[in-house]
Amino acid sequence: MLKLNCIKNILKVSSILLILLQLSCSQYKKRENIIVASAGKIESLDPAQANTLRTLQILSALGDTLYKINKEGNLSPSLAKDLPKVSKNGLLIDIPLKENIxxxxxxxxxxxxxxxxxxxxxxxGTLNYLLNDKIEDIEVKGKFLLRIKLKKPSSSLASLLTSVNLTPVSPDSYSNYKDSFNNKKFVGTGPYFLESFNSSQQIIKPFKNYWGEKPLNKGINFINYSNSSTLFGAIKTKEVDVLISNSIDDLQRLTLNNMAKKDQLKSGEGDPIEIGYITFKSNKLPLENKVVRKALSYTIDRELISQQVSFGTREPLRSIVPPQLHKKEFKPWPKYNPNTARSLLKTEGYCGTEILSIPLTFRSNVPADKLLALTWRDQIKRDLSDCLEITLNGIESTTVYKQLSEGAFEAVILDWTGAYPDPEAYLTPLLSCNELNNNSCLKGEAVFSGSFWGDKKLQELLEKSEELDGENRLNNLIKVEKLAAQGGAYLPIWLVNPKAWSLKDISQPEFSKDGLIILKNLERD
Structure with missing residues (x-):
């Protein structure tokens, strides 16, 4: 009887071990794909509509662009066979294409x-002005030769052709979507094809007939969580393999950085491409007054805000272009100086009995926005309460974006990431104006950005930059930004580096020059 019980116990233990082994194998199979997590849903995979980093991230794996910016910061052919060939008058650009793709x-x-x-x-395209302002016509000169006819010479067009928004789609699969978005599908030339899509999860698999370097993994499950806490918990409990930093609370970002320092995670970081700033509506008093806007430019202590809001992870910024794109140190906005701010406000009749009140809107679903707003308000109470007060109003980001061009906000906290790594990708969307009345913009990107501010000389310089190359072009764009700083319709706050963390058995995340993870280089040990 004792022997029989012993045998039964051995069989029970063996059965349990077998079940655990099967579960382990099952879990391993489930994790054959690398699980990459980010915040927010993806509602559309159409490159003509894509305007969020999470959407551009997955599109960069599903499609290719004509050109890329290489590690040295130079233009490099991708789908193109060679660099663009520009005619003597600068109006014709011929692009030879690779074959057998x-x-x-x-x-x-x-x-x-x-x-x-x-x-x-x-x-x-949502950003179609990027092309329509420059291009007269597009011609097919040969089976693998494309010609772009320009309205006027454009030195920025080559960089623009690196934008993920311009990744080609199959005419066969998009024949019914010439005039409308194809939100739930994507058919491109990239290293992965789309296996399944919903707004919370996208599964992509290696494309066997891909023309370039093949992915090092067997596929990616791209998961979209609703909030920072869920994302943070998922990487800590190893439910996901890679976590992208967008919309992660700064305290949690700091914790993840410390975990990476302790060798509990791996981490990778890209060049800073996201700027955070405040837009002032400049076509209505009191912010129509340039002196008031100038005074406000002295009222923000960026170093204090960086520490209190982000524990130093967001770099203080005094320009509206990421510094590496100018290829030199450039800070046209002034440093924090409450005494100068007070003096300027006094010249306009404020301080003492007359307090300037500025309603500041922040995006209620962006944690850093609220902390920035609270910190600035408290800093003003401490240093300038005799002249200025900030009142706060939180609104969900989707509503903010819809109402920007309607002039709904006196001052609003926003962020921007250029569509391609070039100063123009930051200056034009914020400053370009097609119709001016003195310094009030009636039509153009400055309306859509919510500032309604424009400057004739600035517009001339923006247009002139298209005729220049190299150092001359960068110096001209620096003049544009100096005028923007003098206009005071924008107040840059900080610069954000794209970052990702991965589990120990996943390779260190690598970033391209446009701030996106190179998903095909992710590899499981």
Missing amino acids: SFHDGSIFNAEAMAFSLNRFRKI
Whole structure:
């Protein structure tokens, strides 16, 4: 009987071990794909509509662009066979294309397909002004030769052609979407194809017929969580393999950095591409007054805000272009100086019995916005309460974006990431104006940015920069930013580096020059 019980116990233990082994194998199989997590849902995979980093991140793995910016910061052919060939008058750009490249649906990538994609973007793209302001026409000169006819010479066009928004899509698969967005599908030429899509999870698998370097992994599950705490918990409990830093609370970001320092995680960081700033509506008093806006530019202690809001992880910024894009140190906005601010406000009749009140709107679903707003308000109470007060109003970000161009906000906290790594990708979306009345912008990107501010000389310099190259062009764009600083319609606050953390058995995340993780380089040990 004792022997029988012993045998039974051995069988029970063996059964449990077998079950655990099967579960382990099952879990391993489930984690064959690398799970990458970020915040927020992805509602559309159409490159003509994409305007969030999380969407651009997955599109960068599903598609290719004509050119990329390499590690040295130079233009490098991708789908293009060679660098653009520009005519003597600067109005014609010929782009030879690589051959033997296919879309995920099996159709051939050629000049017709590239022209279809660019024209489709020009027609329905959310950022179509990027092309329409420059391009007169797109011609197919040969099966693998594309010609772009410009309205006027444009030195920025080559950099623009690195934008993920301009990744080509298959004309066969998008024949019914020439004039509308194809939100739930994507058919491109990239290293991965889209296996499944919903707004909370996207699964991509290596494309066997990919023309370039193959992915080092067997696929990516791209998961979108609703908030920072869920993201933070998922990487700590190893539910996900890689965590992208967008929308992670700064305290949690600091904790993850410390875990990486202790060798509990791996981490990777890209060049800073996201700027945080405050927009002032400049077409209505009191912020129509340039002296008042100038005074406000002296009222913000960026170093204090960086420490109190982000524990130093967000770098104080005194420009509206990431510094590395100017290739030199450049800080046209003034440092914090409450005494100068007070003197300027006094010249306009404020201080003492007359207090200037500024309503500041922050995006209620962006944690750093609220902390920034509270810190600035308390700093003003401490140093300038005799002249200025800040009142706060939290509104969900989607509503903020919808109402910006309606002039709904006196002052609002925003952020911006350029569509491609070039100063113009920051200056034009904030400053460009097509119709001016003195310094009030009536039509143009300055309206959509919520500032309604423009400057004739600035517009001339922006246009002139398109005729210049190299150092001359960068110096001209620096003049543009100096005028923007003098105008005071924007108040830059901080600069954010894209960052990602991975589990110990996953390779260190690598970033491209446009601030996106190179997903195909992620590898499980």
